[in-house]
Amino acid sequence: MNQVHYITELFEKYDGRNIDGYLKNGGFDSLKLLLSNGIEKTVGEISASGLQGRGGAAYPTGRKLKQAREAKGERKFVVCNADEGEPGTFKDRELLKRNIFQVIEGMIIAGICSDAKEGIIYVREEYKNLHDDIIKAINKCYEKKFLGVNLLNSGVDFDLKLFSGAGAYVCGEGFAMCESMEGKSGRPRSKPPYVKQEGFLNMPTLVINTETLSAIVSIIKKGADSFKRYGTEKSSGTKLVSISGRVNQPGVYEVPFGVTVRELVEHFGGGIKDNAKGNFVQIGGASGGILPEKLWDTKYTYENLESRGMSIGSGAIVVADETNDIVKYLKVVQEFFRHESCGKCTPCREGNRQMKVIFDKMIDKTVAEKDFYRLDVVLNIMKNASLCGSGKTEVDPFITAKMYFPEAFTIKEVRIEFPGNDEEEEAV
Amino acid sequence: MNSISEKIVENVCLKYEYDDVNLLPILQELQEKSSSRYISEEVARNVAKKLDITESRVYDVVTYFSALSSVPRGEVIIQICESTTCTVNSNVELKKWFEEELNVSMGETTKDNRFSLIYTHCIGACDISPAVRVDHDVYGNLTREKVKEIIDSRRVKR
Ligand SMILES: Cc1cc2nc3c(=O)[nH]c(=O)nc-3n(C[C@H](O)[C@H](O)[C@H](O)COP(=O)(O)O)c2cc1C
Ligand code: SF4
Ligand code: FES
Numbered sequence: 001m002n003q004v005h006y007i008t009e010l011f012e013k014y015d016g017r018n019i020d021g022y023l024k025n026g027g028f029d030s031l032k033l034l035l036s037n038g039i040e041k042t043v044g045e046i047s048a049s050g051l052q053g054r055g056g057a058a059y060p061t062g063r064k065l066k067q068a069r070e071a072k073g074e075r076k077f078v079v080c081n082a083d084e085g086e087p088g089t090f091k092d093r094e095l096l097k098r099n100i101f102q103v104i105e106g107m108i109i110a111g112i113c114s115d116a117k118e119g120i121i122y123v124r125e126e127y128k129n130l131h132d133d134i135i136k137a138i139n140k141c142y143e144k145k146f147l148g149v150n151l152l153n154s155g156v157d158f159d160l161k162l163f164s165g166a167g168a169y170v171c172g173e174g175f176a177m178c179e180s181m182e183g184k185s186g187r188p189r190s191k192p193p194y195v196k197q198e199g200f201l202n203m204p205t206l207v208i209n210t211e212t213l214s215a216i217v218s219i220i221k222k223g224a225d226s227f228k229r230y231g232t233e234k235s236s237g238t239k240l241v242s243i244s245g246r247v248n249q250p251g252v253y254e255v256p257f258g259v260t261v262r263e264l265v266e267h268f269g270g271g272i273k274d275n276a277k278g279n280f281v282q283i284g285g286a287s288g289g290i291l292p293e294k295l296w297d298t299k300y301t302y303e304n305l306e307s308r309g310m311s312i313g314s315g316a317i318v319v320a321d322e323t324n325d326i327v328k329y330l331k332v333v334q335e336f337f338r339h340e341s342c343g344k345c346t347p348c349r350e351g352n353r354q355m356k357v358i359f360d361k362m363i364d365k366t367v368a369e370k371d372f373y374r375l376d377v378v379l380n381i382m383k384n385a386s387l388c389g390s391g392k393t394e395v396d397p398f399i400t401a402k403m404y405f406p407e408a409f410t411i412k413e414v415r416i417e418f419p420g421n422d423e424e425e426e427a428v
Numbered sequence: 429m430n431s432i433s434e435k436i437v438e439n440v441c442l443k444y445e446y447d448d449v450n451l452l453p454i455l456q457e458l459q460e461k462s463s464s465r466y467i468s469e470e471v472a473r474n475v476a477k478k479l480d481i482t483e484s485r486v487y488d489v490v491t492y493f494s495a496l497s498s499v500p501r502g503e504v505i506i507q508i509c510e511s512t513t514c515t516v517n518s519n520v521e522l523k524k525w526f527e528e529e530l531n532v533s534m535g536e537t538t539k540d541n542r543f544s545l546i547y548t549h550c551i552g553a554c555d556i557s558p559a560v561r562v563d564h565d566v567y568g569n570l571t572r573e574k575v576k577e578i579i580d581s582r583r584v585k586r
Contacts, residue, residue, distance in 0.1 A: 084552055085550070086550075087511035087512045087513065087549065087550035087554070088511070088512055088513050088554050089552065090552040090553065090554055090555060093552050124552070125456075125495045126548075126551040126552055126561070127552060129564045129565065129566060163453075164452075164453065164456060165495075166452055166456060166493035166494070166495040166496055167493050167494030167495035167496075168492065168493050168494065180452055180493075181449070181452070182449050183448050183450060183451030183452055184485075184489065185488045185489050185491075185492035185493070186492065186493075187492075201449070242554065242555070244513040244554035244555055244557060245512075245513050245517065245554075245557075246516060246517065250554065250557070251555050282512060286511070286512060286550075316554075318512050318513050318516060318554070319516070324516050328515075329512065329515070329516070332510070332511065332515045333512060335510075336511060336512075336549055339549065340549070342492075
């Protein structure tokens with residue numbers, strides 16, 4: 001089983017920075033194909049490829065482009081989501097670093113297909129060391145007339161700029177992202193209307209992930225069938241995974257859907273460090289599910305992971321070995337969400353505070369049966385009543401861990417409680 | 429502690445056409461110019477005035493984003509990652525090395541106001557975890573010697 005180089009085809013072929021290198025290797029051919037074949041046919045090809053959004057929600061990209069085109073507004077925007085905030089994820093970083101022109105070409109294509117004239121690459125502040133190179137690449141594209149008024153004499157205009165995030169995980173969510181670009185604290189808005197109808201400046205906005213954009217370019221160039229040759233019927237094509245943690249070869253790998261999680265850990269990740277025994281992986285970022293070692297033969301596809309109560313998410317695979325304790329791990333995840341919760345809605349804001357109380361007790365081993373009961377109640381409310389995807393999905397690691405590590409959520413020792421010594425909830 | 433003059437605030441706001449939509453890049457740029465790496469009350473007030481928005485809106489934004497600060501910090505900011513991969517790979521030693529080298533505890537600033545040592549969440553360098561960010565530079569797979577080198581090279585203003 002080898003790595004595939006479908007989306008990452010040019011990673012080894014040029015330095016990723018020099019536009020001439022990109023052009024020599026077929027750069028902007030997809031844009032030219034779009035200009036000669038027309039929007040309908042091109043979007044049809046993307047739909048036929050079965051590509052699903054790689055930002056986490058897995059929405060069919062072809063359908064998304066079609067809907068974006070239908071949306072009406074005085075101005076329309078496309079935003080490349082390069083906020084990459086899910087802990088354990090660094091694959092968009094590689095796309096920005098090693099083939100930024102492909103991302104830019106994807107943005108121009110998405111702009112034309114959705115009839116938007118303004119594009120923004122929203123890059124997380126943590127990738128500040130990449131910002132200058134991205135801006136330089138954008139300028140080069142203006143120079144060579146791939147951007148701007150009447151690009152490539154096509155009669156189409158498209159402008160592109162970079163926007164820097166400022167270190168807020170929730171700003172990866174479409175509305176929160178729009179709010180931050182409008183000079184506000186980035187908190188999600190309630191839906192409907194949706195971002196695609198009233199997003200940035202209340203205008204139709206297409207938010208699309210960096211990897212999705214890169215995949216679009218490759219699919220247009222090589223055809224839908226070539227993409228579908230990889231993967232399964234329901235999980236078409238290839239995926240960039242970020243493998244990290246207790247493995248010998250952490251890194252970004254492009255793999256066909258359908259490999260097993262064990263292959264990801266042992267083959268691509270190079271196996272567990274120090275010949276230790278595997279314990280679990282967290283799949284898809286901090287909001288992803290926990291899969292114990294005994295289930296690592298599960299296939300890495302949308303459908304197979306769904307049957308285990310988890311999803312592909314951001315494509316992160318964080319590997320833990322026997323020296324890593326599940327409760328301590330979950331506590332780290334919990335701290336992350338408590339810090340990142342934007343506080344706008346009660347279920348997520350207060351749920352995180354209650355979870356902290358419970359996890360502190362689990363670590364101290366002072367936890368009681370009723371705390372576990374309360375944990376269930378909190379998780380249930382968060383999952384069902386949170387305003388945005390953050391609160392709704394951050395329960396997944398806890399729910400799956402309870403499923404697969406039940407012993408961590410049961411009381412081993414009998415504890416004597418003294419009357420009048422009832423724990424108090426953390427004050428708000 | 430240096431302060432950003434009204435003139436500098438004026439110039440940055442002018443560059444962004446006094447449009448409050450650009451509040452985030454304006455604040456980021458001003459903080460970048462402040463040697464104590466924060467948005468002071470005076471700067472916040474001046475920005476609010478120039479953009480014709482409320483001071484509380486400016487503070488809402490400054491306090492919401494981790495990359496912005498409303499309190500003074502060291503000239504060099506060192507951030508140690510405490511997210512999932514970096515704890516699985518144990519960042520405890522790394523933290524100790526930086527604390528020893530700087531003679532401060534996590535969350536503190538050195539007496540000469542040169543360095544602040546703080547925690548951060550995932551900086552997308554999990555492949556070289558445990559990872560650390562020193563201003564805009566990212567490091568991983570560190571040794572005790574390398575930590576010393578990184579700090580020594582920044583002890584004095586360049
Ligand atoms: C809290 C939260 C954080 C998110 N962070 C990201 C992110 O960092 N990168 C990303 O591409 N999508 C992120 N998403 C998903 C986006 O909202 C959106 O679905 C995605 O960018 C759409 O692009 P796609 O269709 O190409 O997947 C996040 C969603 C939520 C709710
Ligand atoms: S779910 Fe959490 S992050 Fe999302 S709006 Fe509610 S408080 Fe904010
Ligand atoms: S978890 Fe530390 S850099 Fe990603």
